[in-house]
Amino acid sequence: xxxxxxxxxxxxxxxxxxxxxxxxxxxxxxxxxxxxxxxxxxxxxxxxxxxxxxxxxxxxxxxxxxxxxxxxxxxxxxxxxxxxxxxxxxxxxxxxxxxxxxxxxxxxxxxxxxxxxxxxxxxxxxxxxxxxxxxxxxxxxxxxxxxxxxxxxxxxxxxxxxxxxxxxxxxxxxxxxxxxxxxxxxxxxxxxxxxxxxxxxxxxxxxxxxxxxxxxxxxxxxxxxxxxxxxxxxxxxxxxxxxxxxx
Numbered sequence: 504x505x506x507x508x509x510x511x512x513x514x515x516x517x518x519x520x521x522x523x524x525x526x527x528x529x530x531x532x533x534x535x536x537x538x539x540x541x542x543x544x545x546x547x548x549x550x551x552x553x554x555x556x557x558x559x560x561x562x563x564x565x566x567x568x569x570x571x572x573x574x575x576x577x578x579x580x581x582x583x584x585x586x587x588x589x590x591x592x593x594x595x596x597x598x599x600x601x602x603x604x605x606x607x608x609x610x611x612x613x614x615x616x617x618x619x620x621x622x623x624x625x626x627x628x629x630x631x632x633x634x635x636x637x638x639x640x641x642x643x644x645x646x647x648x649x650x651x652x653x654x655x656x657x658x659x660x661x662x663x664x665x666x667x668x669x670x671x672x673x674x675x676x677x678x679x680x681x682x683x684x685x686x687x688x689x690x691x692x693x694x695x696x697x698x699x700x701x702x703x704x705x706x707x708x709x710x711x712x713x714x715x716x717x718x719x720x721x722x723x724x725x726x727x728x729x730x731x732x733x734x735x736x737x738x739x740x741x742x743x744x745x746x747x748x749x750x
Contacts, residue, residue, distance in 0.1 A: 511535045511586040516596030518543035524718035536562040537582035569622035576629040589633035594623035595644040602658040612658050619662035634681045640729045641683040643670050674738030682737040684728045689744025691716045711746030
């Protein structure tokens, strides 16, 4: 009797932070993984070593700048070429930086839309035939600020809003074979450039659960949305935000 083929997921921006947590959770659930990264080579090498030590040959790394259009269908092709199938696409990679009104440049706009909206669209388009074949799923990592603006970050908020609409459009166009959903995290990890203690306290004061979330909580939500337990859910945005925005 042949051994059933393991499911396969492509995760973008997977070397660090939330992306790495998603990779580890899906791997623990039995997925083979194609893990995209841009600059974080050392982090990716360490992650790959851990995953492949646990299950030999179960994870590969794919380096690409998601702003380079030709690399997007290539990521899908290389994933399917290596593993023979694709069951899940997790669009996690994201640029984040301020764009104050009056000083925003076209280059900043293009950078934010490239990773947060354009790449997820064209990756999903390239992945669609493979996901239809496996009755797979797409999870887009959005942001609560795709629904509620963040001062000084108009272009980022617009790009995440586009990602939320893409999620609904994919759900409509790829049904019934493929489900597409989004996760809108709140405060999970503070920005790498830092956030002062006063700003942190002010944000948490508006979070009913009174704490930041964890990358693992986002990863667990991704795993659930891709599972059969969420098999009747598509086109939805799951807010993983500790109740922030309720009032």
